[in-house]
Amino acid sequence: MEIMNTNMKLNSRDRAVLMRTPFLSGLSGNSLGRMFGSMTVLSLPARKSVFREGEDADAFYCVLSGYVRLYRLNREGREADIRICVPGDTFAECLLYGDKKYPFHAQTAEAATLARFDAQAVRELAEQESDVAKAVMISLSHHLLTAMDCVANDRLHTAPQRVANYILTRCPVDGGPASIRLPFQKSLLAGMLGLAPEALSRAFSALRKTGVTVRGRVIQVGDVQALREMNVHQG
Amino acid sequence: MEIMNTNMKLNSRDRAVLMRTPFLSGLSGNSLGRMFGSMTVLSLPARKSVFREGEDADAFYCVLSGYVRLYRLNREGREADIRICVPGDTFAECLLYGDKKYPFHAQTAEAATLARFDAQAVRELAEQESDVAKAVMISLSHHLLTAMDCVANDRLHTAPQRVANYILTRCPVDGGPASIRLPFQKSLLAGMLGLAPEALSRAFSALRKTGVTVRGRVIQVGDVQALREMNVHQG
DNA sequence: GCCCATATTTGATCGGCGTCAAAAACCGCT
């Protein structure tokens, strides 16, 4: 069942996440206050819809904890993830100057806390305060780059390459061995990479010969540099 | 060979295209004048690089005539289109508040005329003039929605479905027969839809049984409504 | 530590699309 705490006080962790987002980190005290004024906080259980495609788009969101899937359905009901939002991510700001309807579904992937910003209020604020407008532009730019990356990645790389890329983005930059822990279920990662869970699983086993071992959520990389080069020489 | 006419006078057609872009159409006279001040016009022959991935990003562009491909390469040199820019489109505004380097290659697909805007100048202008900031936000929002559409489309639809969708976006909304003319080569359309040219060709022939006939650049649709429904019922 | 619901892996199969090569159609030119 749904739990929604409007005007709930933020706990310190959530508050820290919120202040660190590109959206709020650059704001003056005045703008910040007004942004908080247009904001409410909500907590949702896992697999709960935040909004559905086609609904009136009257707010955008920032993830404070948990994960949110943005996805679309085809006519047969199969779903494809467009983006996985992690703590600190904002989503659906594109509606600020875009459509009047949400162009995709949003659903929590686990229990999540979200900050909800009233679209109309922020739109007006952005017209008046250049630091808010700048925050919106930074955020939109970043998401646009990420989305274009995603298109290129889907079109250029095979499943093992995408997985290797993902691992590399979460590894310390130097070569040598590394160990990372996935912050969420593998099925969520699969969707993020545009793969079926089975394909992700097979991609992991294909990477075994490049020194990648997986146990549960823990991924061990024998040699980060070698993994990077595998991606250069073959698929 | 390259022809670049800095401060060239715009012809009336190009000027009309430029004024109709979301970028300039909403600006006050003052902002408009300053935008023009940071702008130069260039004409390029077909297949000429506009900029390369990794170069310093010091300008963004608006297509006045012709087409520009934004694409990326994988390690084997295969290219994947990220976006095809048509007259009226701006591209690479994401650099305004994003990276310092272009994140993809841009190349003319045929002879093209482009307006080039100095990034630093527009960045400063956007800080001062809220109508410029708004234009940037509108443009970024729109491109973000388009890019997300593209991801969803790639992940959800087969080649014939993507082609049908493309045709439908260029058809009059009512049912009944329609005839459209592709504004560019089929190979460009293929890249736009994330397909090899051969796959596009086969997709067209798969659509024949739904009443789509292709001769050269002319596409005839027997029944727009039927095409729309084909997309509902099966791939 | 054990149990159970859930997540993940593995196997088998199949369709879709990329690639290479060759034939055909197209388009701009004269």
Added chain:
DNA sequence: AGCGGTTTTTGACGCCGATCAAATATGGGC
């Protein structure tokens, strides 16, 4: 209208990844 370079289509083939089903691993609660 005919010509020639380019684009598109068609055929043959193979690989990648989706799907379905069944086996196995995982991890949270007791």
